[in-house]
Amino acid sequence: MNQGRNLFRTLVLILGFAFLYIPIVSLIVYSFNSSRLVTVWGGFSTKWYGALLHNDQILNAAFLSLKIAAISATLAVVLGTLAGLVLARFGPFKGRTLLSGLTTAPLVMPEVITGLSLLLLFVTMEQIIGWPAGRGMTTIVISHITLTMAFVTVVVQSRLSQMDDSLEEAAMDLGARPHKVFFLITLPIIAPALMSGWLLAFTLSLDDLVITSFVAGPGSSTLPMVIFSKVRLGVSPDINALATILVAIVAVGVAITGIMMARQQQQRERDAQMALAANQQMIESVKKG
Amino acid sequence: MKPLLKRLGLQGRTAVTAVPYLWLLLFFLIPFVIVLKISFSTSQIAMPPYEPLLQWTGDKVMQIKLNLGNFAFLVEDDLYWKAYLNSIWVASVSTFFCLLLGYPIAYAIARSNPSARNILMLLIVLPFWTSFLLRVYAWIGILKNNGLLNNFLLWIGAIEQPIQMLQTDFAVYVGIVYSYLPFMILPLYANLVKMDLTLLEAAADLGCKPWQGFLKVTLPLSLPGIRAGCLLVFIPAVGEFVIPSLLGDPGMLMIGKVLWTEFFNNRDWPVASAVAIVLLLFLVVPMMYFQRAQDAEAGGVHR
Numbered sequence: 164m165n166q167g168r169n170l171f172r173t174l175v176l177i178l179g180f181a182f183l184y185i186p187i188v189s190l191i192v193y194s195f196n197s198s199r200l201v202t203v204w205g206g207f208s209t210k211w212y213g214a215l216l217h218n219d220q221i222l223n224a225a226f227l228s229l230k231i232a233a234i235s236a237t238l239a240v241v242l243g244t245l246a247g248l249v250l251a252r253f254g255p256f257k258g259r260t261l262l263s264g265l266t267t268a269p270l271v272m273p274e275v276i277t278g279l280s281l282l283l284l285f286v287t288m289e290q291i292i293g294w295p296a297g298r299g300m301t302t303i304v305i306s307h308i309t310l311t312m313a314f315v316t317v318v319v320q321s322r323l324s325q326m327d328d329s330l331e332e333a334a335m336d337l338g339a340r341p342h343k344v345f346f347l348i349t350l351p352i353i354a355p356a357l358m359s360g361w362l363l364a365f366t367l368s369l370d371d372l373v374i375t376s377f378v379a380g381p382g383s384s385t386l387p388m389v390i391f392s393k394v395r396l397g398v399s400p401d402i403n404a405l406a407t408i409l410v411a412i413v414a415v416g417v418a419i420t421g422i423m424m425a426r427q428q429q430q431r432e433r434d435a436q437m438a439l440a441a442n443q444q445m446i447e448s449v450k451k452g
Numbered sequence: 453m454k455p456l457l458k459r460l461g462l463q464g465r466t467a468v469t470a471v472p473y474l475w476l477l478l479f480f481l482i483p484f485v486i487v488l489k490i491s492f493s494t495s496q497i498a499m500p501p502y503e504p505l506l507q508w509t510g511d512k513v514m515q516i517k518l519n520l521g522n523f524a525f526l527v528e529d530d531l532y533w534k535a536y537l538n539s540i541w542v543a544s545v546s547t548f549f550c551l552l553l554g555y556p557i558a559y560a561i562a563r564s565n566p567s568a569r570n571i572l573m574l575l576i577v578l579p580f581w582t583s584f585l586l587r588v589y590a591w592i593g594i595l596k597n598n599g600l601l602n603n604f605l606l607w608i609g610a611i612e613q614p615i616q617m618l619q620t621d622f623a624v625y626v627g628i629v630y631s632y633l634p635f636m637i638l639p640l641y642a643n644l645v646k647m648d649l650t651l652l653e654a655a656a657d658l659g660c661k662p663w664q665g666f667l668k669v670t671l672p673l674s675l676p677g678i679r680a681g682c683l684l685v686f687i688p689a690v691g692e693f694v695i696p697s698l699l700g701d702p703g704m705l706m707i708g709k710v711l712w713t714e715f716f717n718n719r720d721w722p723v724a725s726a727v728a729i730v731l732l733l734f735l736v737v738p739m740m741y742f743q744r745a746q747d748a749e750a751g752g753v754h755r
Contacts, residue, residue: 168662172560176572179557183579183633186590189600193593246472253465258473265476267743271684273691273735275708276728279715280483283725286500287486309479312472317746341464362581370583373693377715387585394589394698398596406586413581417574 187410194403211404218401221389228369228386231300235307236364240357242308243315251323269313278377281306285378298380306378307371311364322356491725494519502722522726535705542706543689546628550685551678553629554636562644573641580634588627588698595623623699628689636681643677676745683742687735707731
């Protein structure tokens with residue numbers, strides 16, 4: 164009985180993960196294929212990686228995308244943390260429902276709508292106040308912040324509502340001002356959530372095609388825009404090479420984060436044990452005295 | 453001293469609330485007002501390619517020109533409503549298959565060994581960290597006529613001729629289910645892992661067979677997770693642009709593609725705006741539903 168259920172569970176997981184990972188593995192395998200016809204195996208080769216290194220269009224687009232992603236992720240974390248804090252800690256206030264709606268809507272809003280509306284906003288603003296002049300990196304960054312701060316808000320809000328707020332209350336009772344409580348107590352505790360929020364925002368920004376296409380100007384083609392225009396014409400092996408590099412970066416990043424988190428966990432357990440031992444010692448010495 | 457501090461604290465609170473609030477009002481809410489405004493204007497060949505709604509006529513009278521023609525156009529030309537209906541249909545079918553696939557996976561993970569759960573969930577979200585565009589691209593290599601799947605089916609002798617899979621509706625369904633599956637699994641898992649398993653024991657003690665226990669206890673209790681997962685897949689899938697343009701038939705009618713074409717190829721901003729407004733009207737109810745579920749899930753009002 165139980166064995167049957169275990170078998171079912173294993174089977175589901177194997178099939179599920181096969182579905183999720185076979186496409187990615189196939190991308191990687193064919194990036195080492197010397198034949199131009201991506202799916203016909205022509206022998207092992209790394210020539211597409213070489214071709215990639217000499218493709219200035221892709222390299223420039225990648226550099227621009229990385230720059231945009233780093234700036235927008237950082238600002239999105241700041242704004243998203245504020246919004247998450249307001250929603251999780253400030254209790255009910257006038258306009259809370261609207262704020263909560265404004266932070267969840269970008270999560271599901273079809274990107275064609277967000278992209279079009281942001282472009283029309285930028286055009287109108289330029290007509291009225293003359294800023295932003297034309298479209299390019301600035302408009303892309305603003306759009307990416309708006310999109311990704313919603314994700315950061317969700318991460319921060321759920322972390323804060325799981326967190327025990329007695330530490331914050333204790334600090335307040337001891338006379339710490341709200342901003343001091345935030346920087347000394349709340350921020351260090353939610354730091355891992357901010358880190359994952361930043362990474363999420365960075366990835367989303369790096370990956371966005373639709374919104375970016377609307378708000379980008381001539382000469383500001385990001386990596387997804389270049390990939391899309393190439394891929395539309397069919398498969399091309401240098402895109403496989405690019406995908407492989409991206410997967411490798413993500414895998415290394417995840418491995419490092421995993422190791423760091425495991426170490427932190429160990430450290431925390433050790434600290435807890437030491438605190439417990441010290442406590443025990445103190446109790447005993449008090450008893451003796 | 454104390455009232456002053458309190459007042460400072462309150463002002464700090466206002467500032468903390470105001471910054472993200474103003475940002476979202478300016479860059480998320482106001483843009484929709486502008487889209488609405490432009491959907492009522494007339495297209496013209498200029499930059500920007502539409503006529504202003506408010507015009508000063510000679511004798512200091514402001515004239516408002518509301519043009520309902522764009523919306524009338526959407527109703528008259530059957531291309532648009534066919535695209536809306538088809539998008540909703542495609543999104544519904546994809547959501548259904550996402551649920552069919554995602555539920556057993558989320559269930560299997562939630563009932564796994566606690567130490568294995570985190571690693572398994574990490575593996576579920578990991579593909580999400582690599583490029584969405586490149587994962588859709590991977591399916592071109594798998595589904596095309598001399599692609600992996602056709603070669604495999606030929607090799608095992610299941611088919612004698614390659615089947616046309618790329619540029620069909622099937623490919624779009626596969627692409628949407630594949631790309632959005634983690635969004636279905638995440639809320640389902642969060643719900644299933646929290647479930648009190650003693651309820652199932654109680655059901656078993658009262659004579660429920662395991663499958664009855666699942667149907668009468670687990671499934672009803674997981675409804676909030678199902679709802680959140682389905683909305684998280686359905687709403688963005690209705691406006692999906694990338695997947696139908698890369699995997700679907702070029703003639704496939706999806707509203708995201710129609711909007712894109714109106715905007716980039718026809719440069720008709722007013723019609724594109726009207727398309728967006730109508731799409732938004734279709735989605736406003738599921739979105740409000742989602743927002744309420746999301747707020748309840750995130751803990752709602754704290755303290």
